Amino acid sequence: MLEAPATIDEQLLEQKRAQVVSVFNTINTERMNDIPILNHKLSVSLIGLQEWNNNYLGILVTPWFMNIIMLPNQADEWSDIPELSSEKYVFPSGNYKFLMGFEPDIGKYQTCSLFSPMFEFADNQAAIETAQAAITELMNDENIETTDIDSEQIQRIWEGEELLPEGIRDGELTNDGTTPKTALSEEAEPVATVSLEERMHEPISRRKLLRGAFLNKNEVK
Template structure:
């Protein structure tokens, strides 16, 4: 039997609704990207799925990690009173977290809409399973909010900007290696993918003994 006390229930806030809906919208959108554009490319690890990990409300915005077969990003969604619709895709912005300041790049993906993303991995080839990738994502989101990872003696924004330049250069080298393979494809050695992940994941990404999956 249901008893009606007569007291109206508290309305759900717009931010709470976004937290319940938008991570799932991002997942569905990028699953479509994977199925229609990325599945058959050499940049995707087809043993992985798209997954939203650790999304939460932080300083009136929604923050979490979006895990995809070809990359892993920290994602920031706008506050209820923020309008990012006029921003150009590719716009850069720094966001401050307990562990430091990180550089993000703006994008838009219907139906979730506007968001900023910070790359942790621009290749997922070193992950052997979804479980391993999810564990690293959970460690990274925990590390993002850990003040113990902050180094007051360094310029974290500058460090991350330099890492992004290194990532882009390495990605170009990897693409060139894949586009022009030697006679024996097994001899391809892809350049390393330096990343800011070491700043917040506590080395978990590099510590696994699981074999990498292509």
């Protein structure tokens, strides 16, 4: 049985996905080759690319980071926004701050950091499954938090320089402001402060991915 041809929108998404993957593959081989933060078990992927708020949104996986990435629908749409500037976006799960970047072959793009470095991931499939879970949970209003999380804050949490926001750390908040028995989907537990080296050898919990609370001992399933 012949498959139905892709719609124009699907074709545009695939072209955009291939373009971004190509650019970051080039960065991987030409700029990052000798950088010690690479997880060589991983490859470049753009997961869950979709149209959102008149832009393109997905999860970019590379050997050195996993970011939420947003690209404009029109090539010149962000031409007046300077590189490294930040902008906050409201998703069903909360508010996220993105940083503006630029690459000649894709133009302006914005990212919000989820993971860097990527040594937590045992193989490429684990990274892809986590990215798939992330894009789903990003749009899940059951995960909404009253605190804002941005790229820089997630990085500080990851490096042990900042604690998780109180409502996430102690399981005090739900989307209706009550004290829950569960946080996101499972019973909330306080997150112990551990060293970066210890965190790099711990599996990642999907349920705490988007809020930086990935010090949990649960495995990605």
